[in-house]
Amino acid sequence: MTYAGSHRLGVLSLDVDRDVFELRRQGQLLCKALGLKGHELVRVVTVLSEVGRDLLGSSGLQVELRAEERSEGACFLASFTWRGSGRPGAETVRAARRLLDRSEYRTSEEGHTLTVGQRLPSTGTSRRQLIEQAHGAVLGSGDLSMSEELRSQNRQLLRALEESRAQQEELRRLNEELEETNKGVVALYSELSSELEETNTGVVALYAELEDKTRQLRLASEAKTRFWANVSHELRAPVNSVISLARLLMASDADPLTPDQRQQLSLIAGSGSTLLALVEELLDVAKAESGRLEPAPADTDLRTLLHQLRGTLGGTAHEGVRLDIPDVSDFPRLVTDEVMLTRVLRNVLSNGLKFTTSGEVRLTVETETRGGRTWFVFTTTDTGIGIPLDQQDRVFEEFYQVLGMHQRGQSGTGLGLPYARRLTTILGGTLALSSAPGEGTTVRVDVPAELDAPAANASDPDRDAPRTAEPVGRLGSLVVVDDDPTFLGLLRPTLERIAEEVTEVTVSSRAFEVIRKRKPDAILVDLVMPAPDGYTLLGVLARDPVTARIPVVVLTSTDPSEVDRTRLTHARSVLNKTHLDRERILLALGLAPAVSAPASPVAGDAPAESGRTTA
Known part of the structure; x- marks a missing residue:
């Protein structure tokens, strides 16, 4: 370290006790002249006295007092030097290091050096003036008087005691304030803890209430889904009967009708079809909510699909409104669920036409x-009344309908757009809407060109059924087991075109006996019947060697995806009762090639001459 200057203030030899007193006196005078005072002054002179007494008697002991200008500031230093084997006490060295800013001990062959020092405070007086004051203080101090020195030390000790007492009083006052503060903190902590505990209790109670409400909402949602499914299932069969009976009455080979009767039957059939479509939508919504609605992707003839939409919706437009559905060609291959896509587009277009x-x-x-x-x-665009911005998210809520002029004179359930969006999501796509009042509405539906098929169900009886069997004429005999006489009456013309002899069994407990006796070529079984139900009958047929080889097709009013396929044993296929025709039944039995034309309703099949037995 580079010194900016070093000024010797004095050198003292320490041989007797009186020399130590002189060292203390001169050190005190010099330090005062250099600006040290108070505790710092007491610490310096105390260390000088203790080191001097500790080393007293060492050979050649002397102390040099000086002031040094260093890069970090001015410092008062006292360097003790001596020869021989004497060493300063460990306690003295520790005290010097603890009380002063500087304490260094070095030893060599020439002797020993212990340097102690204290930084000087900054003052307005120049350093040269301070040095001159220090010299003057020592020169003008006179001879040493032991009694005066003792009185001086006593006065210093008294001042130190007074300062210490004052500090103790201040410390006591601070401790009292701290104690009061601690009491306040403890009280505040207790209050906050109590409030927090109350809050936590409230939060726990609220969480429990929310959990209970969530459970209730879940149960209510499940009950609503079951209600939809059950009601829709119960409605589907009679509605289908109404449609089929109306078509039977309007068939070309039926008794002639007056124009008014034909018009009335047409209205009945049309209303029945609308009601059946609504029922099927309710069922699909219920299945979608429970995660049981799965797509059945297949090659889709987009041109035919759009042609059917054009024919179905063309008559629903208001007078003066043009429906423009393109006649597409040269499009990439589309693999999707044709039924779902048709329903999506039909709902979106119907909504546009309605408004x-x-x-x-x-x-x-x-x-x-x-x-x-x-x-x-x-993309569907219309020139209708549009939808306000604040209502555009809510139109996708089930059963919600925009209030005001939007619904004036318009019927509907509020299921169209929510249903369309659900189906679009199942198809792997998105449905987005943009609109403005008076400017019409645009709905965009994006679906992938190829929809991945869901994994095949290992217990699905359709999975291994033959699809390319050679077509046959008519079966010799067929047994149908169903407790619904209305359905059997509607299905009868179709069955008479399939088999020469049809046996109808309306009491399920007699079914096995009749089948074992007649040994038919095929069996149709309804699942939902009074005990024994269709599942039980299938199990009995599968266990009997005589009946186990007879092909069986299951009929149901519910969606085939809801059937417990693990209990179908050897049934070949599951068919929905809503749209049954000759080709579908033969295909399900593995006796006809895949259907290439749209399925005709049950009533559309003309009866053929055949025998019929009721058991």
């Missing part, structure tokens, strides 16, 4: 490539 009183409702079809995947984009 458009002039202008047009237009559907456009485009393809886009995103992320290496092809997407079909179906």
Whole structure:
């Protein structure tokens, strides 16, 4: 370290006790002159006295007092030097290090050096003036008087005691304030802890209440889903009967009808079809909510699909409104669930037609490539009344209908758009809406060109059923087991075109006996019957060697996906009762090629000459 200057203030030899007193006196005078005072002054002179007494008697002991200018500031130093084997006491060295800013001990062959020092405070007086004051203080101090020195030390000790007492008083006062503060903190902590405990109790109670409400909502949702499914199931069979009976009465080979009767039957059939579509939508919504609605992807003829939409919706437009559905060609392959896609587009277009009183409702079809995947984009635009911005999210809530002029004179359940969006999501796509009052509405439906098929069910009896068997004429005999006489009456013309002899069993307990006796070529079994139900009958048929080889097709009013397929044993297929025709039944039995034309309703099959037995 570079010194900016070193000034010797004096050198003392320490041989007797009186020399130690002189060292203390001169050290005190010099330190005062250099600006040290108070505790710092007492610490310096105390260390000088203790080191001097500790080393007294050492050979050649002397002390040099000086002031040094260093880079970190001025410092008062006292360097003790001596020869021989004497060493300062460990306690003395520790005290010097604890009380002063500097304490260094070095030893060599020439002797020993112990340097102690204290930084000097900054003052307005120049350092030269301070040095001159220090010299003057020592020179003008006179000879040493032991009694005066003792009195001086006593006065210093008294001042130190007074300062210490004052500090103790201040410390006591601070401790009292701290204690009061601690009491306040403890009281505040107790209050906050109590409030926090009350809050936590409230939170726990609220959480329990929320959990209970969540459970109740879940149970209510499940009950609602079961209600929809049960009611829809119970409605489907009679509605289908109404439609089929109306079509039977209007068939070309039925008794002639007056124009008014034909018109009335047409209205009955049309209303029945609308009601059946609504029932099927309710069932689909219920299944979608419970996660049981799965798509059945297959090659889709988009041109035929759009043609059917054009024919179905063309008559529903208001007078003066044009429905524009394109006749597409040269589009990429589309693999999706055709039924679901048809329902999505039908709902979106129907919604546009319902709220458009002039202008047009237009559907456009485009393809886009995103992320290496092809997407079909179906965009419906209309010139209708539009939807307010604050209502555009709510129209996707089930059963919600926009209030005001939007619903004036319009019927509906509020299921159309929510149902369409659910189906679009199941198809792997998205449905987005944009609209403004008076400016019409645009709905965009994006679906992937290829929808991945769900994993096959290992217990699905359709999975291994033959699909390319050679067509046959008519079976020799067939047994149908069903307790619904209305359904049997509707199905009878179709069955008479399939088999020469049809045996109807309406009491399930007699079914096994009749089947074992007649040994028919095929069996149709309803699942939901009074005991024994269809599942039980299937098990009995499978265990008997005589009946186990007879092909069986299951009939049900519920969706085939809801059937417990693990209990179907050797049944070949599951068919829904809603749309049954000759080709579908033969295909399910493995006796006809895949159906290539749209299925006709039950009533559309003309009866053929055959025998019929009721058991």
